[in-house]
Amino acid sequence: MPDSTPFADSPVWGGIKDCIVKVVPSLRETEFTPDTRFDRLGLASIQVITITFEIEEMFGVGIVDEGLDVFETCGELEVLVRRLAATREVTA
Amino acid sequence: MTGGRYRRPDGSHRVVVTGVGAVTGFGVGLPAFWQGVTEARTAIQPTRRTFEGMEVIRPAATVAGYRPLDHFSEAQLLTCEPFVQYALLAAREAIAAAGLTSADLTDAAIVLGCGGGGELSRQETAIHLFANRRPRAHPTTVPRTNHQAACGMIAIEHGILGPSFVVATGCASGSHAISQAAMMVRHGYAERALTGGTEANVIYAVMRCFDAARTIASDTCRPFSSGRSGLALGEGSGILVIETMESADRRGAPVLAEIAGFGMSSDATDTVQPTIRGPVRAVMQALADAGLRTDEIGYLNAHGTGTPLNDRVETQVAHAVFGPHAARLMMSSTKSQIGHTFGAAGALELIATILGLTRGVAPPTVNYQGADPDCDIDCVPNEARAHRFGAAVSQSFAFGGVNAAIAVRAV
Numbered sequence: 001m002p003d004s005t006p007f008a009d010s011p012v013w014g015g016i017k018d019c020i021v022k023v024v025p026s027l028r029e030t031e032f033t034p035d036t037r038f039d040r041l042g043l044a045s046i047q048v049i050t051i052t053f054e055i056e057e058m059f060g061v062g063i064v065d066e067g068l069d070v071f072e073t074c075g076e077l078e079v080l081v082r083r084l085a086a087t088r089e090v091t092a
Numbered sequence: 093m094t095g096g097r098y099r100r101p102d103g104s105h106r107v108v109v110t111g112v113g114a115v116t117g118f119g120v121g122l123p124a125f126w127q128g129v130t131e132a133r134t135a136i137q138p139t140r141r142t143f144e145g146m147e148v149i150r151p152a153a154t155v156a157g158y159r160p161l162d163h164f165s166e167a168q169l170l171t172c173e174p175f176v177q178y179a180l181l182a183a184r185e186a187i188a189a190a191g192l193t194s195a196d197l198t199d200a201a202i203v204l205g206c207g208g209g210g211e212l213s214r215q216e217t218a219i220h221l222f223a224n225r226r227p228r229a230h231p232t233t234v235p236r237t238n239h240q241a242a243c244g245m246i247a248i249e250h251g252i253l254g255p256s257f258v259v260a261t262g263c264a265s266g267s268h269a270i271s272q273a274a275m276m277v278r279h280g281y282a283e284r285a286l287t288g289g290t291e292a293n294v295i296y297a298v299m300r301c302f303d304a305a306r307t308i309a310s311d312t313c314r315p316f317s318s319g320r321s322g323l324a325l326g327e328g329s330g331i332l333v334i335e336t337m338e339s340a341d342r343r344g345a346p347v348l349a350e351i352a353g354f355g356m357s358s359d360a361t362d363t364v365q366p367t368i369r370g371p372v373r374a375v376m377q378a379l380a381d382a383g384l385r386t387d388e389i390g391y392l393n394a395h396g397t398g399t400p401l402n403d404r405v406e407t408q409v410a411h412a413v414f415g416p417h418a419a420r421l422m423m424s425s426t427k428s429q430i431g432h433t434f435g436a437a438g439a440l441e442l443i444a445t446i447l448g449l450t451r452g453v454a455p456p457t458v459n460y461q462g463a464d465p466d467c468d469i470d471c472v473p474n475e476a477r478a479h480r481f482g483a484a485v486s487q488s489f490a491f492g493g494v495n496a497a498i499a500v501r502a503v
Binding site for chain 1 (some may be wrong): 166167170171226230231232235492
Protein backbone atom coordinates (compact mmCIF):
# COMPACT_ATOMS: atom_id res chain seq x y z
CA MET A 1 0.00 0.00 0.00
CA PRO A 2 1.63 3.28 -1.08
CA ASP A 3 1.68 5.98 1.58
CA SER A 4 -0.35 8.29 -0.65
CA THR A 5 -3.46 6.09 -0.28
CA PRO A 6 -6.14 8.03 1.64
CA PHE A 7 -6.49 6.70 5.19
CA ALA A 8 -10.16 5.84 4.80
CA ASP A 9 -9.46 3.77 1.69
CA SER A 10 -6.55 1.83 3.17
CA PRO A 11 -7.36 -1.90 3.21
CA VAL A 12 -5.23 -2.19 6.33
CA TRP A 13 -7.33 0.43 8.07
CA GLY A 14 -10.47 -1.34 6.82
CA GLY A 15 -9.29 -4.51 8.54
CA ILE A 16 -8.43 -2.62 11.71
CA LYS A 17 -11.86 -0.98 11.72
CA ASP A 18 -13.46 -4.42 11.41
CA CYS A 19 -11.51 -5.52 14.48
CA ILE A 20 -12.58 -2.46 16.44
CA VAL A 21 -16.24 -3.00 15.55
CA LYS A 22 -16.01 -6.70 16.35
CA VAL A 23 -15.02 -5.83 19.92
CA VAL A 24 -17.12 -2.65 20.27
CA PRO A 25 -20.10 -2.90 17.90
CA SER A 26 -21.44 0.51 18.92
CA LEU A 27 -18.45 2.16 17.16
CA ARG A 28 -19.70 0.93 13.77
CA GLU A 29 -20.93 4.37 12.66
CA THR A 30 -18.09 6.35 14.24
CA GLU A 31 -16.02 8.48 11.83
CA PHE A 32 -12.33 7.73 12.31
CA THR A 33 -9.44 9.88 11.06
CA PRO A 34 -5.69 9.28 11.34
CA ASP A 35 -5.71 11.67 14.29
CA THR A 36 -8.49 9.93 16.22
CA ARG A 37 -7.00 9.07 19.61
CA PHE A 38 -7.85 5.74 21.22
CA ASP A 39 -7.99 7.34 24.65
CA ARG A 40 -10.83 9.56 23.40
CA LEU A 41 -13.03 6.63 22.40
CA GLY A 42 -14.08 5.88 25.96
CA LEU A 43 -12.71 2.36 25.82
CA ALA A 44 -11.84 0.23 28.83
CA SER A 45 -8.27 -1.07 28.85
CA ILE A 46 -9.52 -4.63 28.32
CA GLN A 47 -11.32 -3.46 25.17
CA VAL A 48 -8.09 -1.97 23.78
CA ILE A 49 -6.19 -5.16 24.61
CA THR A 50 -8.86 -7.23 22.90
CA ILE A 51 -8.86 -5.02 19.80
CA THR A 52 -5.08 -5.46 19.63
CA PHE A 53 -5.52 -9.22 19.84
CA GLU A 54 -8.07 -9.22 17.02
CA ILE A 55 -5.72 -7.17 14.83
CA GLU A 56 -2.86 -9.58 15.54
CA GLU A 57 -5.09 -12.49 14.55
CA MET A 58 -6.35 -10.84 11.37
CA PHE A 59 -2.96 -9.69 10.04
CA GLY A 60 -0.81 -12.46 11.49
CA VAL A 61 1.44 -9.97 13.24
CA GLY A 62 2.75 -9.71 16.78
CA ILE A 63 2.14 -6.21 18.10
CA VAL A 64 2.36 -7.18 21.76
CA ASP A 65 5.31 -9.53 21.18
CA GLU A 66 7.34 -6.60 19.90
CA GLY A 67 6.40 -4.35 22.78
CA LEU A 68 4.64 -2.04 20.40
CA ASP A 69 1.17 -1.71 21.93
CA VAL A 70 1.84 1.96 22.56
CA PHE A 71 0.01 3.50 19.62
CA GLU A 72 -2.08 6.53 20.49
CA THR A 73 -3.90 7.32 17.25
CA CYS A 74 -5.60 5.36 14.51
CA GLY A 75 -3.06 6.65 12.02
CA GLU A 76 -0.14 5.41 14.13
CA LEU A 77 -1.80 2.02 14.46
CA GLU A 78 -2.42 1.75 10.71
CA VAL A 79 1.23 2.56 9.93
CA LEU A 80 2.42 0.10 12.58
CA VAL A 81 0.28 -2.77 11.29
CA ARG A 82 1.27 -2.02 7.71
CA ARG A 83 4.96 -2.10 8.67
CA LEU A 84 4.67 -5.33 10.66
CA ALA A 85 2.68 -7.02 7.89
CA ALA A 86 5.28 -5.98 5.29
CA THR A 87 8.09 -7.30 7.49
CA ARG A 88 6.26 -10.60 7.83
CA GLU A 89 5.90 -10.89 4.04
CA VAL A 90 9.60 -10.15 3.48
CA THR A 91 10.59 -12.65 6.15
CA ALA A 92 8.27 -15.25 4.67
CA MET B 93 -30.03 -6.70 72.09
CA THR B 94 -29.57 -10.33 73.13
CA GLY B 95 -31.90 -13.28 73.52
CA GLY B 96 -35.55 -13.52 72.54
CA ARG B 97 -36.39 -12.75 68.96
CA TYR B 98 -32.89 -11.96 67.78
CA ARG B 99 -30.70 -14.74 69.11
CA ARG B 100 -30.47 -18.48 68.75
CA PRO B 101 -30.20 -20.69 71.84
CA ASP B 102 -26.40 -20.61 71.54
CA GLY B 103 -26.39 -16.81 71.52
CA SER B 104 -25.60 -16.41 67.83
CA HIS B 105 -27.74 -14.32 65.50
CA ARG B 106 -30.91 -15.59 63.91
CA VAL B 107 -30.54 -15.23 60.13
CA VAL B 108 -33.42 -14.36 57.83
CA VAL B 109 -34.03 -13.96 54.10
CA THR B 110 -35.28 -10.51 53.10
CA GLY B 111 -35.00 -10.56 49.31
CA VAL B 112 -34.58 -13.03 46.48
CA GLY B 113 -33.89 -12.84 42.75
CA ALA B 114 -33.89 -15.45 40.02
CA VAL B 115 -32.88 -16.08 36.43
CA THR B 116 -34.12 -19.43 35.10
CA GLY B 117 -35.26 -21.25 32.03
CA PHE B 118 -38.57 -19.44 32.52
CA GLY B 119 -36.83 -16.11 31.92
CA VAL B 120 -35.28 -13.23 33.81
CA GLY B 121 -36.89 -12.45 37.15
CA LEU B 122 -38.59 -14.04 40.09
CA PRO B 123 -42.17 -13.59 38.79
CA ALA B 124 -41.38 -15.65 35.68
CA PHE B 125 -39.77 -18.35 37.82
CA TRP B 126 -42.61 -18.60 40.32
CA GLN B 127 -45.27 -18.48 37.62
CA GLY B 128 -43.57 -21.33 35.79
CA VAL B 129 -43.27 -23.33 39.00
CA THR B 130 -46.87 -22.89 40.11
CA GLU B 131 -48.30 -23.44 36.64
CA ALA B 132 -46.41 -26.74 36.64
CA ARG B 133 -44.67 -26.00 33.37
CA THR B 134 -41.24 -27.13 32.31
CA ALA B 135 -38.62 -24.98 30.64
CA ILE B 136 -36.77 -28.07 29.45
CA GLN B 137 -36.75 -28.65 25.72
CA PRO B 138 -34.54 -30.34 23.14
CA THR B 139 -31.53 -28.05 22.84
CA ARG B 140 -29.06 -28.16 19.96
CA ARG B 141 -25.37 -27.30 20.15
CA THR B 142 -22.95 -27.65 17.24
CA PHE B 143 -19.27 -27.58 16.39
CA GLU B 144 -17.96 -27.73 12.82
CA GLY B 145 -20.58 -30.03 11.38
CA MET B 146 -21.06 -32.07 14.54
CA GLU B 147 -24.19 -31.57 16.57
CA VAL B 148 -25.61 -32.73 19.85
CA ILE B 149 -29.26 -32.36 20.88
CA ARG B 150 -30.12 -32.95 24.51
CA PRO B 151 -32.84 -31.79 26.93
CA ALA B 152 -31.92 -28.50 28.57
CA ALA B 153 -33.47 -25.37 30.04
CA THR B 154 -31.76 -22.21 28.82
CA VAL B 155 -32.89 -18.71 29.76
CA ALA B 156 -35.90 -17.86 27.62
CA GLY B 157 -35.78 -14.67 25.59
CA TYR B 158 -32.49 -13.52 27.06
CA ARG B 159 -30.82 -10.54 25.36
CA PRO B 160 -27.59 -9.46 27.09
CA LEU B 161 -27.56 -5.91 25.67
CA ASP B 162 -30.92 -5.26 27.36
CA HIS B 163 -29.07 -5.41 30.68
CA PHE B 164 -25.36 -4.75 30.18
CA SER B 165 -22.94 -2.47 28.33
CA GLU B 166 -20.58 -3.74 25.63
CA ALA B 167 -17.64 -3.21 27.98
CA GLN B 168 -19.31 -5.34 30.68
CA LEU B 169 -20.17 -8.08 28.22
CA LEU B 170 -16.57 -8.31 27.05
CA THR B 171 -15.52 -9.70 30.43
CA CYS B 172 -18.78 -11.17 31.75
CA GLU B 173 -19.78 -14.66 30.71
CA PRO B 174 -23.46 -15.54 30.99
CA PHE B 175 -22.93 -17.09 34.44
CA VAL B 176 -21.76 -13.69 35.68
CA GLN B 177 -24.54 -11.83 33.88
CA TYR B 178 -27.21 -14.02 35.46
CA ALA B 179 -25.73 -13.52 38.93
CA LEU B 180 -25.71 -9.75 38.42
CA LEU B 181 -29.36 -9.75 37.32
CA ALA B 182 -30.52 -11.95 40.19
CA ALA B 183 -28.53 -9.84 42.67
CA ARG B 184 -30.14 -6.62 41.40
CA GLU B 185 -33.57 -8.14 41.90
CA ALA B 186 -32.79 -9.52 45.36
CA ILE B 187 -31.29 -6.24 46.56
CA ALA B 188 -34.29 -4.24 45.31
CA ALA B 189 -36.73 -6.70 46.90
CA ALA B 190 -34.91 -6.39 50.22
CA GLY B 191 -35.20 -2.61 50.05
CA LEU B 192 -31.44 -2.12 50.23
CA THR B 193 -29.28 0.57 48.67
CA SER B 194 -25.56 0.45 47.93
CA ALA B 195 -24.93 2.37 51.17
CA ASP B 196 -26.51 -0.51 53.11
CA LEU B 197 -24.23 -3.03 51.43
CA THR B 198 -20.78 -1.55 52.01
CA ASP B 199 -19.83 -4.16 54.62
CA ALA B 200 -21.89 -7.05 53.21
CA ALA B 201 -20.44 -10.44 52.33
CA ILE B 202 -20.88 -12.12 48.95
CA VAL B 203 -20.75 -15.91 48.94
CA LEU B 204 -21.84 -17.63 45.74
CA GLY B 205 -21.88 -21.20 44.49
CA CYS B 206 -20.62 -21.91 40.99
CA GLY B 207 -19.70 -25.27 39.56
CA GLY B 208 -17.91 -24.63 36.29
CA GLY B 209 -17.29 -20.91 35.89
CA GLY B 210 -16.69 -19.79 32.32
CA GLU B 211 -16.79 -23.03 30.39
CA LEU B 212 -17.84 -21.21 27.22
CA SER B 213 -14.59 -19.23 27.06
CA ARG B 214 -12.56 -22.30 27.99
CA GLN B 215 -14.15 -24.16 25.09
CA GLU B 216 -13.48 -21.30 22.66
CA THR B 217 -9.90 -20.92 23.83
CA ALA B 218 -9.27 -24.65 23.49
CA ILE B 219 -10.54 -24.55 19.91
CA HIS B 220 -8.40 -21.50 19.18
CA LEU B 221 -5.17 -22.86 20.66
CA PHE B 222 -5.39 -26.55 19.82
CA ALA B 223 -7.80 -26.98 16.90
CA ASN B 224 -6.78 -23.77 15.12
CA ARG B 225 -3.19 -24.01 16.37
CA ARG B 226 -3.01 -20.30 17.14
CA PRO B 227 -0.22 -19.06 19.39
CA ARG B 228 -2.19 -16.55 21.44
CA ALA B 229 -5.23 -17.01 23.66
CA HIS B 230 -7.99 -14.44 23.75
CA PRO B 231 -6.99 -11.77 26.28
CA THR B 232 -10.26 -11.95 28.18
CA THR B 233 -10.02 -15.70 28.75
CA VAL B 234 -8.75 -15.38 32.31
CA PRO B 235 -11.18 -12.71 33.57
CA ARG B 236 -14.09 -14.43 31.81
CA THR B 237 -13.45 -17.92 33.13
CA ASN B 238 -12.76 -17.13 36.79
CA HIS B 239 -15.52 -18.40 39.04
CA GLN B 240 -15.07 -15.39 41.31
CA ALA B 241 -15.91 -12.99 38.48
CA ALA B 242 -19.52 -13.42 39.62
CA CYS B 243 -18.70 -12.08 43.10
CA GLY B 244 -16.38 -9.41 41.84
CA MET B 245 -18.83 -7.92 39.36
CA ILE B 246 -21.59 -7.80 41.98
CA ALA B 247 -19.20 -6.05 44.38
CA ILE B 248 -18.24 -3.55 41.68
CA GLU B 249 -21.83 -2.81 40.70
CA HIS B 250 -23.00 -2.20 44.27
CA GLY B 251 -19.85 -0.88 45.93
CA ILE B 252 -19.60 -3.83 48.31
CA LEU B 253 -16.33 -3.94 50.26
CA GLY B 254 -16.91 -7.00 52.47
CA PRO B 255 -15.58 -10.53 52.04
CA SER B 256 -16.52 -12.22 48.78
CA PHE B 257 -15.73 -15.66 47.44
CA VAL B 258 -17.07 -18.63 45.52
CA VAL B 259 -17.77 -22.13 46.75
CA ALA B 260 -17.30 -24.77 44.06
CA THR B 261 -18.82 -28.10 45.02
CA GLY B 262 -20.55 -28.86 41.74
CA CYS B 263 -24.23 -29.63 42.18
CA ALA B 264 -24.13 -28.70 45.87
CA SER B 265 -22.36 -25.35 45.40
CA GLY B 266 -25.41 -23.18 45.97
CA SER B 267 -26.43 -24.95 49.16
CA HIS B 268 -22.89 -24.89 50.50
CA ALA B 269 -22.55 -21.19 49.69
CA ILE B 270 -25.79 -20.28 51.47
CA SER B 271 -24.77 -22.37 54.47
CA GLN B 272 -21.40 -20.65 54.60
CA ALA B 273 -22.94 -17.18 54.28
CA ALA B 274 -25.52 -17.97 56.96
CA MET B 275 -22.70 -19.13 59.23
CA MET B 276 -20.88 -15.81 58.72
CA VAL B 277 -23.98 -13.73 59.44
CA ARG B 278 -24.94 -15.90 62.38
CA HIS B 279 -21.57 -15.31 64.05
CA GLY B 280 -21.17 -11.64 63.24
CA TYR B 281 -18.61 -11.71 60.44
CA ALA B 282 -21.12 -9.74 58.39
CA GLU B 283 -24.53 -8.30 59.26
CA ARG B 284 -25.90 -9.14 55.85
CA ALA B 285 -24.83 -11.11 52.80
CA LEU B 286 -25.67 -11.76 49.19
CA THR B 287 -25.58 -15.47 48.62
CA GLY B 288 -26.82 -18.14 46.23
CA GLY B 289 -25.40 -19.56 43.06
CA THR B 290 -25.01 -19.20 39.33
CA GLU B 291 -24.26 -21.35 36.28
CA ALA B 292 -24.48 -21.10 32.50
CA ASN B 293 -22.75 -23.96 30.76
CA VAL B 294 -25.24 -25.40 28.31
CA ILE B 295 -22.57 -25.67 25.62
CA TYR B 296 -21.36 -28.34 23.22
CA ALA B 297 -18.44 -29.60 25.34
CA VAL B 298 -20.44 -29.79 28.56
CA MET B 299 -23.27 -31.66 26.85
CA ARG B 300 -20.77 -34.18 25.52
CA CYS B 301 -19.12 -34.58 28.93
CA PHE B 302 -22.33 -35.19 30.88
CA ASP B 303 -23.43 -37.47 28.07
CA ALA B 304 -20.27 -39.50 28.50
CA ALA B 305 -20.99 -39.80 32.22
CA ARG B 306 -24.35 -41.39 31.22
CA THR B 307 -26.30 -38.85 33.24
CA ILE B 308 -28.42 -37.00 30.65
CA ALA B 309 -32.01 -38.06 30.08
CA SER B 310 -33.02 -39.50 26.75
CA ASP B 311 -36.14 -37.33 26.62
CA THR B 312 -36.63 -35.08 29.64
CA CYS B 313 -36.12 -34.94 33.40
CA ARG B 314 -38.75 -37.05 35.26
CA PRO B 315 -37.67 -37.24 38.91
CA PHE B 316 -39.13 -40.06 41.02
CA SER B 317 -41.17 -41.23 38.03
CA SER B 318 -41.31 -44.53 36.26
CA GLY B 319 -39.36 -44.37 33.04
CA ARG B 320 -36.94 -41.71 34.24
CA SER B 321 -33.62 -41.78 32.46
CA GLY B 322 -31.52 -38.93 33.74
CA LEU B 323 -31.10 -35.22 34.21
CA ALA B 324 -31.59 -32.25 31.93
CA LEU B 325 -29.03 -29.47 31.86
CA GLY B 326 -30.13 -26.04 33.04
CA GLU B 327 -28.75 -22.57 33.50
CA GLY B 328 -29.58 -19.60 35.67
CA SER B 329 -28.90 -17.91 38.96
CA GLY B 330 -30.61 -17.57 42.31
CA ILE B 331 -29.50 -14.89 44.78
CA LEU B 332 -30.77 -14.30 48.31
CA VAL B 333 -30.23 -11.36 50.63
CA ILE B 334 -29.77 -12.72 54.12
CA GLU B 335 -29.24 -10.69 57.27
CA THR B 336 -29.63 -10.85 61.00
CA MET B 337 -33.19 -10.77 62.24
CA GLU B 338 -32.15 -7.75 64.27
CA SER B 339 -31.02 -5.92 61.12
CA ALA B 340 -34.21 -6.80 59.27
CA ASP B 341 -36.40 -5.52 62.10
CA ARG B 342 -34.36 -2.34 62.42
CA ARG B 343 -34.86 -1.63 58.72
CA GLY B 344 -38.48 -2.70 58.71
CA ALA B 345 -37.55 -5.15 55.97
CA PRO B 346 -39.91 -7.85 54.73
CA VAL B 347 -38.84 -11.19 56.25
CA LEU B 348 -39.55 -14.13 53.95
CA ALA B 349 -38.18 -16.94 56.10
CA GLU B 350 -35.50 -17.85 58.62
CA ILE B 351 -32.44 -19.85 57.58
CA ALA B 352 -32.99 -21.99 60.64
CA GLY B 353 -30.26 -24.57 60.19
CA PHE B 354 -27.86 -26.23 57.84
CA GLY B 355 -25.89 -29.42 57.62
CA MET B 356 -22.95 -30.50 55.49
CA SER B 357 -21.32 -33.88 55.06
CA SER B 358 -19.21 -36.18 52.91
CA ASP B 359 -20.05 -39.70 51.74
CA ALA B 360 -16.44 -40.90 51.98
CA THR B 361 -17.35 -43.82 49.72
CA ASP B 362 -17.39 -43.16 45.98
CA THR B 363 -16.97 -40.16 43.74
CA VAL B 364 -20.04 -40.77 41.56
CA GLN B 365 -22.27 -43.31 43.36
CA PRO B 366 -24.33 -41.63 46.09
CA THR B 367 -24.68 -43.18 49.52
CA ILE B 368 -27.41 -42.97 52.09
CA ARG B 369 -25.23 -42.18 55.08
CA GLY B 370 -23.76 -38.95 53.72
CA PRO B 371 -27.03 -37.21 52.83
CA VAL B 372 -28.73 -38.54 55.99
CA ARG B 373 -25.98 -36.98 58.07
CA ALA B 374 -26.39 -33.60 56.32
CA VAL B 375 -30.18 -33.50 56.69
CA MET B 376 -30.10 -34.67 60.32
CA GLN B 377 -27.54 -32.00 61.10
CA ALA B 378 -29.67 -29.32 59.43
CA LEU B 379 -32.70 -30.32 61.47
CA ALA B 380 -30.71 -30.46 64.72
CA ASP B 381 -29.12 -27.11 63.97
CA ALA B 382 -32.57 -25.63 63.36
CA GLY B 383 -34.08 -27.23 66.46
CA LEU B 384 -36.78 -28.76 64.27
CA ARG B 385 -38.38 -32.19 64.74
CA THR B 386 -38.75 -34.32 61.65
CA ASP B 387 -42.56 -34.12 61.88
CA GLU B 388 -42.39 -30.33 61.69
CA ILE B 389 -41.04 -30.48 58.13
CA GLY B 390 -43.95 -30.16 55.72
CA TYR B 391 -42.04 -29.93 52.46
CA LEU B 392 -38.68 -31.06 51.15
CA ASN B 393 -37.14 -29.79 47.93
CA ALA B 394 -35.21 -32.83 46.77
CA HIS B 395 -31.95 -32.95 44.92
CA GLY B 396 -34.12 -34.94 42.49
CA THR B 397 -31.89 -35.13 39.44
CA GLY B 398 -34.07 -37.67 37.64
CA THR B 399 -31.30 -40.25 37.35
CA PRO B 400 -32.47 -43.76 38.25
CA LEU B 401 -29.92 -44.08 41.05
CA ASN B 402 -30.17 -40.64 42.67
CA ASP B 403 -33.92 -40.72 43.10
CA ARG B 404 -33.91 -44.23 44.53
CA VAL B 405 -31.18 -43.37 47.03
CA GLU B 406 -32.79 -40.05 47.90
CA THR B 407 -36.05 -41.85 48.67
CA GLN B 408 -34.14 -44.16 51.01
CA VAL B 409 -32.58 -41.11 52.63
CA ALA B 410 -36.03 -39.65 53.25
CA HIS B 411 -37.19 -42.85 54.93
CA ALA B 412 -34.03 -43.03 57.03
CA VAL B 413 -34.35 -39.43 58.21
CA PHE B 414 -38.09 -38.98 58.54
CA GLY B 415 -39.26 -42.50 59.39
CA PRO B 416 -43.07 -42.78 59.31
CA HIS B 417 -43.33 -39.04 58.62
CA ALA B 418 -41.80 -39.66 55.16
CA ALA B 419 -45.24 -40.89 54.08
CA ARG B 420 -46.75 -37.48 54.85
CA LEU B 421 -43.86 -35.40 53.53
CA MET B 422 -44.28 -33.53 50.26
CA MET B 423 -40.98 -33.99 48.45
CA SER B 424 -40.62 -32.58 44.95
CA SER B 425 -37.92 -31.78 42.40
CA THR B 426 -37.72 -28.33 40.84
CA LYS B 427 -35.13 -29.74 38.43
CA SER B 428 -38.04 -31.21 36.48
CA GLN B 429 -38.98 -27.62 35.62
CA ILE B 430 -35.72 -25.66 35.25
CA GLY B 431 -33.24 -28.47 34.66
CA HIS B 432 -30.15 -29.09 36.72
CA THR B 433 -28.62 -25.66 37.13
CA PHE B 434 -25.57 -27.10 38.96
CA GLY B 435 -23.96 -24.26 40.93
CA ALA B 436 -27.27 -22.38 40.98
CA ALA B 437 -29.43 -25.40 41.81
CA GLY B 438 -29.25 -25.24 45.60
CA ALA B 439 -30.07 -21.54 45.54
CA LEU B 440 -32.95 -21.66 43.05
CA GLU B 441 -34.43 -24.67 44.81
CA LEU B 442 -34.20 -22.95 48.20
CA ILE B 443 -35.91 -19.91 46.67
CA ALA B 444 -38.73 -22.15 45.38
CA THR B 445 -38.94 -23.65 48.86
CA ILE B 446 -39.10 -20.24 50.55
CA LEU B 447 -41.74 -18.91 48.15
CA GLY B 448 -43.74 -22.07 48.75
CA LEU B 449 -43.42 -21.49 52.49
CA THR B 450 -44.57 -17.88 52.31
CA ARG B 451 -47.38 -18.49 49.82
CA GLY B 452 -48.69 -21.85 50.99
CA VAL B 453 -47.84 -23.77 47.85
CA ALA B 454 -45.82 -26.96 47.44
CA PRO B 455 -43.86 -26.79 44.16
CA PRO B 456 -44.52 -29.78 41.90
CA THR B 457 -42.49 -32.47 40.20
CA VAL B 458 -43.52 -32.26 36.55
CA ASN B 459 -43.03 -34.73 33.70
CA TYR B 460 -44.20 -37.43 36.10
CA GLN B 461 -45.70 -40.39 34.25
CA GLY B 462 -46.33 -43.00 36.92
CA ALA B 463 -45.18 -44.51 40.18
CA ASP B 464 -41.85 -46.23 40.70
CA PRO B 465 -41.93 -48.62 43.68
CA ASP B 466 -38.38 -47.52 44.51
CA CYS B 467 -39.60 -43.95 44.97
CA ASP B 468 -42.52 -44.36 47.37
CA ILE B 469 -42.77 -40.73 48.39
CA ASP B 470 -45.26 -37.96 47.62
CA CYS B 471 -43.41 -36.02 44.93
CA VAL B 472 -46.34 -33.61 44.33
CA PRO B 473 -46.75 -34.98 40.80
CA ASN B 474 -47.56 -32.70 37.89
CA GLU B 475 -49.46 -29.99 39.78
CA ALA B 476 -48.44 -27.47 42.41
CA ARG B 477 -50.41 -28.05 45.60
CA ALA B 478 -52.01 -25.41 47.81
CA HIS B 479 -50.79 -26.54 51.19
CA ARG B 480 -49.42 -24.49 54.07
CA PHE B 481 -46.27 -25.63 55.83
CA GLY B 482 -44.24 -23.95 58.53
CA ALA B 483 -40.83 -25.47 57.91
CA ALA B 484 -39.02 -27.07 55.00
CA VAL B 485 -35.72 -28.51 53.84
CA SER B 486 -33.80 -28.08 50.60
CA GLN B 487 -30.98 -30.53 49.92
CA SER B 488 -28.20 -30.93 47.37
CA PHE B 489 -25.78 -33.78 46.73
CA ALA B 490 -22.78 -33.61 44.42
CA PHE B 491 -20.23 -35.79 42.67
CA GLY B 492 -17.36 -36.38 45.00
CA GLY B 493 -19.90 -37.44 47.59
CA VAL B 494 -20.41 -34.00 49.12
CA ASN B 495 -23.76 -32.96 50.56
CA ALA B 496 -25.52 -29.93 51.99
CA ALA B 497 -29.00 -29.41 53.42
CA ILE B 498 -30.72 -26.21 54.57
CA ALA B 499 -33.73 -25.98 56.87
CA VAL B 500 -35.98 -22.93 56.66
CA ARG B 501 -38.79 -21.85 58.94
CA ALA B 502 -41.62 -19.34 58.69
CA VAL B 503 -41.17 -16.27 60.89
